[in-house]
Amino acid sequence: MRTLAVIARKGGSGKTTLCVHLALAAHLRGRAVLLADTDVQRSSNQVLKGRKGDGPALVETSGPKLFALQLAALREGVNTLVIDTPAAIEEEISHAIVAADLCLLVIRSTFLDLAAAIQTAEIVRRLRKPALIVVNQAPVSRNGVEPPAVKRALEALLLMRLPVIPIILxxxxxxxxxxxxxxxVEEIDPGSEATREISELWEFVETFVFGRESVQATR
Ligand SMILES: Nc1ncnc2c1ncn2[C@@H]1O[C@H](COP(=O)(O)OP(=O)(O)OP(=O)(O)O)[C@@H](O)[C@H]1O
Ligand SMILES: [Mg+2]
Incomplete structure (x- = not known):
């Protein structure tokens, strides 16, 4: 089993959107997925409650209960655990980071998001966990040219010394x-740019945590 923690100190950066899309991407490719919602807002739960038909399993929990949840998930044959976290609460986020094989820091390309991300990056480094940055809600590029705000954000992210996933949402x-x-988005509009982004992002993350050979064997 591999555990992904989706984190950001800043509210509204897109943690829940990313968690649900990653959990669904794994589910649609046949993985046994559990989405652990540790945010008291329960947004991931709200979203998946509205789903018709089969989908990822979801459990409402909290940071301190994650270890017990991981043991139970392992016993039940879950192979992909995705953790949605609340914004800003360092202690709660720390539990998810400790539980994770990979942390995904979700960051918008704005000054305030970048400023807040410095502290999140610091927590991840302190806990010595692999982490990758996902840039989300970036303005669309025109004719392949990045808007100046995105260019500036990508430069600023270099200062955080954490790798940025080359697929921008x-x-x-x-x-x-x-x-x-x-x-x-993969189910709703298969030919869309959003679908391309999520498919590529899932492939990148899946290869990172499971390894190329293991991913190829499932195809
Ligand atoms: N790539 C995107 N494009 C457009 N809208 C987006 C995108 N990502 C997220 N959003 C929207 O931004 C808002 C915040 O997203 P979301 O709830 O996923 O963030 P969050 O980090 O989980 O927030 P919170 O800190 O409150 O838990 C939502 O309205 C969501 O639909
Ligand atoms: Mg959320």
Whole structure:
């Protein structure tokens, strides 16, 4: 089993959107997925409650209960555990980071998000966990040219000395509407740019945590 913790000190950066999309991406590719919602807002639960048909399992829990949850998940044959976390509460986030094989820091390309991310990056480093940055809600590029805000953000992210995943999630209405019915953009609009982003992102993350050979064997 591999555990992914999706974290950000800043509220609204897209943790829940990313968690649900990663959990659904894994589910749609046949993995046994559990989404652990450790945020008292229970947004991941709200989203998946609206889903019709089968989907990832979801449990409402809290940081201190994650270790027991991991043991139970292992016994039940879960192979992908995704943890949604609350914004800002360092202690709660720390539990998720400790539990994780990989932390994904979700960051928007704005000054305030970047400033807040410095502290999140510091916690991850202190806990010695592998972490990758996911840039989310970035303005779309025109003719392959990045908007100046995104260029500046990518430069600023270099200072955090954490690798940035080269697949940037853009601000797209599709991400919002998909979650209204508990579905992924991959299910709603297979030919869309959002689907391309999520498919590529999942492939990147899956290869990182499970290894290339293991991923190829499941295809
Ligand atoms: N790539 C995107 N494009 C468009 N809208 C997005 C995108 N990612 C997230 N959003 C929207 O931004 C808002 C915040 O997203 P989300 O709830 O996933 O963030 P969060 O980090 O989980 O927030 P919180 O800190 O409150 O838990 C939501 O309205 C969501 O639909
Ligand atoms: Mg959330």
């Amino acid at each position: 853009r601000a797209r209405a599709g991400y919002q509407s998909a979650l209204e019915s508990g579905r992924s």
